[in-house]
Amino acid sequence: MVLVFLDQSEGQIKKASYEAASYAAKVAEQLGKSAEAIILGSSKDDLSALGKYGIKKVHTVSNDTLNQFDAQIYTKVIAEAASSLNAEVIVLSNTTTGKAIAPRLSVRLKAGLVSGAVALPDTSNGFTVRKSVFSGKAYANIGISTSIKIISLNPNSFTIVEVGGNAEIAALSATVDAPKIEVVSVNKVSGDVPLSEADIVVSGGRGLKGPENWGLVTELAGLLGAATACSRPVADIHWRPHHEHVGQTGLAIAPNLYIAIGISGAIQHLAGVNRSKTIVVINKDPEAPFFKAADYGIVGDAFEVVPKIINAVKKIKGVA
Amino acid sequence: MKILVCISKTPDTTAKIAFSDNNTKFAADGVQWIINPYDEWYALVRAIEIKETDPSTVLHLLNVGNAESEPIIRKALALGGDEAIRVNCDVNDSFTIASQIAAVAKEGNYDLIFTGKETIDYNGSSIGGMVAELLDLPYISHATKFNLEGNGAIVVREIEGGEETDKATLPLVVSCQKGMAEQRIPNMKGIMGARTKPLKVVEAVATDAYTSVVSFDLPPAKAGVKLVDPENAEELVRLLNEEAKAI
Numbered sequence: 001m002v003l004v005f006l007d008q009s010e011g012q013i014k015k016a017s018y019e020a021a022s023y024a025a026k027v028a029e030q031l032g033k034s035a036e037a038i039i040l041g042s043s044k045d046d047l048s049a050l051g052k053y054g055i056k057k058v059h060t061v062s063n064d065t066l067n068q069f070d071a072q073i074y075t076k077v078i079a080e081a082a083s084s085l086n087a088e089v090i091v092l093s094n095t096t097t098g099k100a101i102a103p104r105l106s107v108r109l110k111a112g113l114v115s116g117a118v119a120l121p122d123t124s125n126g127f128t129v130r131k132s133v134f135s136g137k138a139y140a141n142i143g144i145s146t147s148i149k150i151i152s153l154n155p156n157s158f159t160i161v162e163v164g165g166n167a168e169i170a171a172l173s174a175t176v177d178a179p180k181i182e183v184v185s186v187n188k189v190s191g192d193v194p195l196s197e198a199d200i201v202v203s204g205g206r207g208l209k210g211p212e213n214w215g216l217v218t219e220l221a222g223l224l225g226a227a228t229a230c231s232r233p234v235a236d237i238h239w240r241p242h243h244e245h246v247g248q249t250g251l252a253i254a255p256n257l258y259i260a261i262g263i264s265g266a267i268q269h270l271a272g273v274n275r276s277k278t279i280v281v282i283n284k285d286p287e288a289p290f291f292k293a294a295d296y297g298i299v300g301d302a303f304e305v306v307p308k309i310i311n312a313v314k315k316i317k318g319v320a
Numbered sequence: 321m322k323i324l325v326c327i328s329k330t331p332d333t334t335a336k337i338a339f340s341d342n343n344t345k346f347a348a349d350g351v352q353w354i355i356n357p358y359d360e361w362y363a364l365v366r367a368i369e370i371k372e373t374d375p376s377t378v379l380h381l382l383n384v385g386n387a388e389s390e391p392i393i394r395k396a397l398a399l400g401g402d403e404a405i406r407v408n409c410d411v412n413d414s415f416t417i418a419s420q421i422a423a424v425a426k427e428g429n430y431d432l433i434f435t436g437k438e439t440i441d442y443n444g445s446s447i448g449g450m451v452a453e454l455l456d457l458p459y460i461s462h463a464t465k466f467n468l469e470g471n472g473a474i475v476v477r478e479i480e481g482g483e484e485t486d487k488a489t490l491p492l493v494v495s496c497q498k499g500m501a502e503q504r505i506p507n508m509k510g511i512m513g514a515r516t517k518p519l520k521v522v523e524a525v526a527t528d529a530y531t532s533v534v535s536f537d538l539p540p541a542k543a544g545v546k547l548v549d550p551e552n553a554e555e556l557v558r559l560l561n562e563e564a565k566a567i
């Protein structure tokens with residue numbers, strides 16, 4: 001059986017978890033097994049709808065303690081369930097939650113882990129999982145030699161496949177320990193699309209000259225339903241919040257579309273964005289290294305070009 | 321207070337990524353090795369700050385690797401720390417490395433174990449969590465702020481689309497990222513002092529590897545950029561819509 005862990009935020013399943021569910025269903029199909037899911041704490045979503053992604057059964061574990069994330073407790077509950085359900089492959093999404101649980105599960109279940117997977121495993125000869133390495137500059141195919149395998153899937157690297165059907169819901173009991181970590185507060189940037197899961201990202205660099213000019217970035221992002229990002233110096237000089245910093249030392253993202261405005265495209269910046277499907281670069285310097293990594297580009301002054309792009313997007317979106 | 325900081329050796333951020341031996345090994349010729357940036361800038365510097373506030377703090381650095389790691393270990397000692405330990409081991413899979421770290425940590429009875437958020441070559445984000453599970457300790461990943469308070473610590477960690485503040489008891493494992501501290505450059509006194517600080521080499525404990533690299537490959541080269549006239553932004557939007565199907 002292939003078991004997928006569904007990660008939720010405020011009682012709602014994350015988009016990355018639907019990708020993981022769909023991926024788990026495909027892995028199960030490949031192995032001739034069934035795919036099931038586990039979700040901890042209370043959920044507001046319709047869990048039977050997971051059948052759409054190929055999940056046969058959703059195991060729910062409700063307990064007040066589980067409404068707050070604690071990697072140690074979550075690991076114990078998932079490991080116990082995985083053992084009693086005889087899971088051979090466990091799939092998680094490689095989000096901050098997944099990154100906190102997957103390695104613990106690996107130790108607890110003596111199961112080899114590949115984190116940051118970007119494709120379905122190759123099961124033709126052993127069990128090999130492709131992952132992104134060298135900060136997106138290369139891939140590695142990693143063989144797992146243990147009998148139980150754990151895969152943590154990078155967000156935005158697997159396209160959800162809908163197959164239809166309803167999932168059965170089954171309540172599972174579990175021993176839940178007292179947490180050693182107390183969550184004092186959670187601060188969410190409300191309304192925004194989380195950068196790591198965004199389909200489209202509009203990003204600005206030092207070429208935008210100052211925070212007062214970010215209206216160009218946020219307006220374009222708003223029209224496209226995109227998240228906003230920035231280069232490291234922009235976050236370092238506090239033009240933009242730190243959590244928007246992408247690159248080698250910031251967040252690594254892989255959206256469908258990445259629009260870089262006034263960013264030179266230093267190798268450390270590219271490391272965080274080069275897995276994007278389509279890259280658009282707007283830079284006034286034709287020699288900017290970013291053009292080498294781009295699919296589309298405009299050599300021009302952002303302050304003249306971006307307003308034109310905004311108008312053109314408004315036109316095709318039918319916004320006045 | 322006893323702190324262990326785990327440091328790994330990675331290729332410089334500008335290193336050319338290429339592979340040898342039939343694409344099974346990283347081609348290290350001419351590559352400059354550095355301390356993994358997250359380990360150096362955030363984990364190590366924050367630990368040094370804690371020691372500066374309370375000089376009775378014992379700060380140990382740990383690397384799992386072969387003798388080629390020694391230059392980066394000395395560089396780390398030049399920033400700070402009392403002594404370093406190298407577990408003599410050819411680095412392969414995450415579980416093996418974590419098992420070595422856990423063995424040293426158990427022996428040393430540390431209150432705090434700091435790692436970086438991830439290595440910039442393997443991008444595993446795994447070792448901190450594995451060490452915590454091996455030692456049955458709580459683990460806070462992606463920490464952006466860390467402060468000792470009473471008998472425990474207050475830690476801010478990054479979560480998707482925001483941050484979370486946690487209160488934890490010690491001993492504790494923390495993976496560190498941007499925000500924890502500011503990068504430092506070692507000074508002459510530090511560099512001279514690092515030469516005489518102890519660097520203990522210990523033998524690896526026996527473990528089974530769970531994973532192994534089968535092969536590496538590079539992403540296919542981009543077809544080349546399609547440039548659009550700056551006066552014709554509509555054409556760019558049309559291409560994104562019709563050709564790339566991205567908007």
Ligand SMILES: Cc1cc2nc3c(=O)[nH]c(=O)nc-3n(C[C@H](O)[C@H](O)[C@H](O)COP(=O)(O)OP(=O)(O)OC[C@H]3O[C@@H](n4cnc5c(N)ncnc54)[C@H](O)[C@@H]3O)c2cc1C
Nearest residue numbers: 205206207231232247248249262263264266268284285302
């Ligand atoms: C170890 C290490 C790690 C690093 N990690 C990261 C990281 O994670 N992320 C990151 O981003 N950087 C990182 N850096 C920094 C990186 O090397 C670059 O310095 C940085 O990315 C440059 O940011 P930028 O492109 O915004 O600024 P600049 O390099 O100053 O480029 C500004 C660009 O804007 C263009 N421009 C100027 N005016 C206009 C205009 N009016 N219209 C259009 N274009 C204009 C210019 O031609 C130029 O190309 C790291 C560096 C090191 C050494």
Ligand SMILES: Nc1ncnc2c1ncn2[C@@H]1O[C@H](COP(=O)(O)O)[C@@H](O)[C@H]1O
Nearest residue numbers: 326328384435436438439444445446447
């Ligand atoms: N060989 C090593 N020796 C010591 N610490 C390591 C080693 N490899 C990784 N680490 C630590 O574990 C963190 C996460 O590594 P990884 O799981 O490979 O991304 C790094 O930032 C280091 O702090």
